Amino acid sequence: xxxxxxxxxxxxxxxxxxxxxxxxxxxxxxxxxxxxxxxxxxxxxxxxxxxxxxxxxxxxxxxxxxxxxxxxxxxxxxxxxxxxxxxxxxxxxxxxxxxxxxxxxxxxxxxxxxxxxxxxxxxxxxxxxxxxxxxxxxxxxxxxxxxxxxxxxxxxxxxxxxxxxxxxxxxxxxxxxxxxxxxxxxxxxxxxxxxxxxxxxx
Numbered sequence: 001x002x003x004x005x006x007x008x009x010x011x012x013x014x015x016x017x018x019x020x021x022x023x024x025x026x027x028x029x030x031x032x033x034x035x036x037x038x039x040x041x042x043x044x045x046x047x048x049x050x051x052x053x054x055x056x057x058x059x060x061x062x063x064x065x066x067x068x069x070x071x072x073x074x075x076x077x078x079x080x081x082x083x084x085x086x087x088x089x090x091x092x093x094x095x096x097x098x099x100x101x102x103x104x105x106x107x108x109x110x111x112x113x114x115x116x117x118x119x120x121x122x123x124x125x126x127x128x129x130x131x132x133x134x135x136x137x138x139x140x141x142x143x144x145x146x147x148x149x150x151x152x153x154x155x156x157x158x159x160x161x162x163x164x165x166x167x168x169x170x171x172x173x174x175x176x177x178x179x180x181x182x183x184x185x186x187x188x189x190x191x192x193x194x195x196x197x198x199x200x201x202x
Contacts, residue, residue: 049172049198051093051161059159059176059194060101064109066192067102067155067180071111080180081115081151089161089174098159098176115151124148153189155180168202 157178
């Protein structure tokens with residue numbers, strides 16, 4: 001009997017020591033003494049009236065939905081490239097996150113195909129060079145140089161803001177504009193914009 005109880009006591013004591021020293025917990029449960037909590041990534045962010053996660057999600061969803069609807073008029077999936085949105089506001093905004101979210105949603109919807117953009121072109125050419133010039137691959141299995149598809153359309157845009165202060169009130173207005181241009185013809189085939197206004201008091 002004592003032989004059975006002793007290991008259990010040792011295991012209990014070890015777990016207690018582990019919890020004390022390392023905050024031992026099972027995956028998915030809060031760590032003892034931790035002040036970190038997980039929240040809903042889609043919850044409305046109201047910490048400040050600066051550009052935040054809710055604004056990014058709202059803009060990306062609106063633009064992706066509008067672009068997807070416009071793509072239904074084409075006989076085949078449009079092949080497009082997307083450039084980073086230009087930030088014309090007075091604050092730092094990670095505009096690449098916006099374009100990444102738009103592209104991800106469009107790819108998942110299956111309405112558009114995306115060619116490698118300027119930022120990804122160096123990685124693309126490096127891979128082609130590695131496959132064709134390193135001598136490590138069978139010629140029959142390498143990706144051939146000169147076979148890349150050029151984008152038919154280019155998506156680009158900008159985000160601007162107007163900030164007003166009066167007494168203890170701060171009002172911020174954002175406008176996100178996006179256009180899709182036919183690369184060969186130089187004509188604008190689609191355009192849309194999303195407006196956001198945020199007001200806060202001190």
